[in-house]
Amino acid sequence: xxxxxxxxxxxxxxxxxxxxxxxxxxxxxxxxxxxxxxxxxxxxxxxxxxxxxxxxxxxxxxxxxxxxxxxxxxxxxxxxxxxxxxxxxxxxxxxxxxxxxxxxxxxxxxxxxxxxxxxxxxxxxxxxxxxxxxxxxxxxxxxxxxxxxxxxxxxxxxxxxxxxxxxxxxxxxxxxxxxxxxxxxxxxxxxxxxxxxxxxxxxxxxxxxxxxxxxxxxxxxxxxxxxxxxxxxxxxxxxxxxxxxxxxxxxxxxxxxxxxxxxxxxxxxxxxxxxxxxxxxxxxxxxxxxxxxxxxxxxxxxxxxxxxxxxxxxxxxxxxxxxxxxxxxxxxxxxxxxxxxxxxxxxxxxxxxxxxxxxxxxxxxxxxxxxxxxxxxxxxxxxxxxxxxxxxxxxxxxxxxxxxxxxxxxxxxxxxxxxxxxxxxxxxxxxxxxxxxxxxxxxxxxxxxxxxxxxxxxxxxxxxxxxxxxxxxxxxxxxxxxxxxxxxxxxxxxxxxxxxxxxxxxxx
Amino acid sequence: xxxxxxxxxxxxxxxxxxxxxxxxxxxxxxxxxxxxxxxxxxxxxxxxxxxxxxxxxxxxxxxxxxxxxxxxxxxxxxxxxxxxxxxxxxxxxxxxxxxxxxxxxxxxxxxxxxxxxxxxxxxxxxxx
Numbered sequence: 001x002x003x004x005x006x007x008x009x010x011x012x013x014x015x016x017x018x019x020x021x022x023x024x025x026x027x028x029x030x031x032x033x034x035x036x037x038x039x040x041x042x043x044x045x046x047x048x049x050x051x052x053x054x055x056x057x058x059x060x061x062x063x064x065x066x067x068x069x070x071x072x073x074x075x076x077x078x079x080x081x082x083x084x085x086x087x088x089x090x091x092x093x094x095x096x097x098x099x100x101x102x103x104x105x106x107x108x109x110x111x112x113x114x115x116x117x118x119x120x121x122x123x124x125x126x127x128x129x130x131x132x133x134x135x136x137x138x139x140x141x142x143x144x145x146x147x148x149x150x151x152x153x154x155x156x157x158x159x160x161x162x163x164x165x166x167x168x169x170x171x172x173x174x175x176x177x178x179x180x181x182x183x184x185x186x187x188x189x190x191x192x193x194x195x196x197x198x199x200x201x202x203x204x205x206x207x208x209x210x211x212x213x214x215x216x217x218x219x220x221x222x223x224x225x226x227x228x229x230x231x232x233x234x235x236x237x238x239x240x241x242x243x244x245x246x247x248x249x250x251x252x253x254x255x256x257x258x259x260x261x262x263x264x265x266x267x268x269x270x271x272x273x274x275x276x277x278x279x280x281x282x283x284x285x286x287x288x289x290x291x292x293x294x295x296x297x298x299x300x301x302x303x304x305x306x307x308x309x310x311x312x313x314x315x316x317x318x319x320x321x322x323x324x325x326x327x328x329x330x331x332x333x334x335x336x337x338x339x340x341x342x343x344x345x346x347x348x349x350x351x352x353x354x355x356x357x358x359x360x361x362x363x364x365x366x367x368x369x370x371x372x373x374x375x376x377x378x379x380x381x382x383x384x385x386x387x388x389x390x391x392x393x394x395x396x397x398x399x400x401x402x403x404x405x406x407x408x409x410x411x412x413x414x415x416x417x418x419x420x421x422x423x424x425x426x427x428x429x430x431x432x433x434x435x436x437x438x439x440x441x442x443x444x445x446x447x448x449x450x451x452x453x454x455x456x457x458x459x460x461x462x463x464x465x466x467x468x469x470x471x472x473x474x475x476x477x478x479x480x481x482x483x484x485x486x487x488x489x490x491x492x493x494x495x496x497x498x499x500x501x502x503x504x505x506x507x508x
Numbered sequence: 509x510x511x512x513x514x515x516x517x518x519x520x521x522x523x524x525x526x527x528x529x530x531x532x533x534x535x536x537x538x539x540x541x542x543x544x545x546x547x548x549x550x551x552x553x554x555x556x557x558x559x560x561x562x563x564x565x566x567x568x569x570x571x572x573x574x575x576x577x578x579x580x581x582x583x584x585x586x587x588x589x590x591x592x593x594x595x596x597x598x599x600x601x602x603x604x605x606x607x608x609x610x611x612x613x614x615x616x617x618x619x620x621x622x623x624x625x626x627x628x629x630x631x632x633x634x635x636x
Binding site: 023 | 619620623624625630
């Protein structure tokens, strides 16, 4: 055995060729809370990886502050073993992550290290592509307008706040109102969208509890969605450096698929925690604090990240990267610093309200202030045709409902409108992890908006809806659902068939 | 510290450079006044660090290099002469013995450039 080891060593030494050269070095002069201050290394560049030689091995650090005499760097490994006086060397590399198809179905940390116990992501001899974490966003000429829908499977969203591939749509709301659940539904629903390319979904967990990350991974696995999903986990116990890098890592992976002409969907859960991590790092680096102690470049931190989401032109392969950033508000205050910043960066927001959540309206979507600025161009003709008046009907209903609370006698027409509004509300309610394919949504909206459920009691609406969908799936898959799914249109012929089918179902 | 180390060091370095050519007594007075100031501010614990920083500033201003030659054991006179032949006149040379190097030599210039010809460095690279 020892002979084998010696022979191996001999071979290694024989193959070793050394080039002796002068090397730039620096010395650690300060260490604390994941930040080191380094003296020397005058030629180091911003975002360069530095190697700190400690007694326990080499530790990586990211150069962030280049000052006149020193460098402020963010430690990417265990910083407790770093001591003042340790030697630091340059590596000449900027921060990047290995990307490839092999990542699909895996749980990795923001540096690409697997966390799911399934061994290395890439084969030993494979040389995967490396994407920089701070990549450039596509230029104006490389982009085109959003034109393909990204169905979330949530009726309220697909009908009133449609999302297109390449869009950036913010999910905002207090804690425990279903923000993550909404994002999860969007991932699960990609299985239902059979006529379009399945986007690679990347779920970036920033500062989330490990138990929650495990639950999400298990849910995705259970619904067979892990086969097109990647999870980037920077859990609550990871250092701030990883919280800070996680969304950029997710984006770099998404860009790999986008640039290959595929579609990708990245969910950043959540960017308020990301801003906290960056605030911590900036304060430790002694950058001047601004509003709410956030550094001056907190806007740029998120704008440069979200700007990388794009729909590429045909010349560039036609790929897309859709971003669904999540922001947590405190007591529903959307006017706080980080929420307003991200609202202004994104192409719309989905606002979830705790009041609605506790009233039983789930998803607890506030239709009044939720908006999608570009998604309607990507909405299917069928959905546009059927649910075009949904937003208006819903708004009228809410207004009437508020008014009727104070009125004594209400005329018949108003009563009817209120009843229909209540039924629309019922239809918009949806359980967790039960996304509805868009063709089925079209049929339900057609029925409720054209008053086919007039004689159904409000409390029976859900049952009737499920019954109708079941009936259509069993008996009209080929003549109603399939044409809507395949063409994205709702032709007069299909409409006539659907009308007939609904009538038959209701008289049954 | 009342002031950051580099502020103290820069101030001391500038005074030292300005006092070049003055009498020994005048230079001693500068050093005494500096120590008194550091004591007054309660920063005497960092005095060694401040002096090292100041020396770095002075070297930077005057173009003098500090060369540190590290070896595993004391070198014979012939090898020492050979190494010194590589230096320029005026260079400050510091010799250090570090048994951890095992064999060979490591040369540092101004603590910023390193030439690692030690066996330890080679072994580290080999097993990286």
